[in-house]
Amino acid sequence: MDLSGRSYIITGAASGIGKATAIILSKLGAKLLLLDINKGNLEQLHDSCENMVDTLVIDLTKSGDIKSLVKEKIAVFGKINGFVHCAGIPYISPLNAVNTEKSEMLYKLNTYAAIELAKVCSNKQVYVGEHGSFVLLSSVYGLVGSAANVVYAMSKAAIIGITRSLSIELAPKNIRVNCIAPGFVKTNMLAGNAGAFDDSYNQKLEALHPLGLGDADSIAEPIAFLLSDASRWITGAIINVDGGFTAQ
């Protein structure tokens, strides 16, 4: 796989899967525009990437700002081949405690931001015009049922619909749109969640994944594959990268 000459936006690039993706894509020769709300971590990452990198501090829940801020930045950074939407937050809450504001925030960040990003990244002033590839991050929770997770499940299941719909709409522009649905990955997002659980829950979590829990790199590699020409005939696909979670 070789991504030299290609350039991509990565959201949520300051930590977890986004960060791992940035490092791997950079090693493959891609030029990257890294987006995150966390300025400090973003600058740290800037230094650990091998290739040309620029950063943009952005709050993706401010849906109305995404297009203009990205466009403005691209005018300086240069046109891109696509984006990876890794930014996302979890929300574990029983139904009766689900909060409207928090739910709207999840929808805006995890879900709707993907649509705004697709809009701006398929724009003539932003998209190079060839070898286009967008990768969206869903979750096994977008595919299976689990209690106390209704809002997160909503936000991630919607990504699957977005992927399929956009893949058809954007095929004439030579943009492929695919989705990765990860299982439980050892990132800060999970660590924050796992703190709330006891050992027996963590053991159960392991048992849900025949290959064991994943790490951020095990998601970042398939993301790189979907951006590269090795997947040139794949579009609208939902690829579960979950250590076998959804096989059983």
Add this chain to the structure above:
Amino acid sequence: MKECIIITGASSGMGREMAKKFSSSYPVILNGRDLERLEETRQQCQNPQNQLIWQYDLENVEDVEQTLATFLTGHQVRVAYFVHCAGYMKTYPLKMVSASLFQQTFNINVISGALIIKTLMNRKLNGDTLKSVVLISSNISNFGAKAFGVYGASKGAMDALMRSLAVELAPKVRLNSVLPGGVRTTMTEHMYQDEELVKRMAATYPLGLGEANDIYEVVNFLLSDKARWITGQQCTVDGGRTINITG
């Protein structure tokens, strides 16, 4: 001992293309029925002298285990990867379907693949060398089409087999299937003789028609460590064909 890749259906079509490509990374065991055409494939591989021919008709499922065991022992080789490319496709409407058509299709597409994996899991024969398996299914596996009952059923069975074995053999071995859309190969050549049909087909593929190399790239990825956390999955590679309802 050399760690090989077995490719079934290597005497023509997608299997031949796979064999040629993989021969630059691994010694390849070429399986097929026709010795002459297998030899042709071998000559088209990198370093033909390193590639082995396992001539065997996979329709004969009774002897597949014993034959493969003898082959592995005889050649002193171990197998790390397996790609089941052999495929039998006859598109008959229901009124022409017979028990023997079912049997032939399932023997080649499903049962032989399962028995090859079983043989490769035998510790005496192959140690714990087997790492990753890709079964070449079809995008028909999850959809319906006229006259595709038997073939579709076999590919659906193949994917069900893949999922169960993925769970059973984890974490040692990863298994996935690739579901191609219409790719021009020897198996599908008759469909490409009809220009009208080709036009109609192409119109339903958002990314246009695919090539054998497009499938190889995905198989290569799934076999590799880059896909180390992917198992038990169907990976559709069809240029968006099966999710396209606008067509």
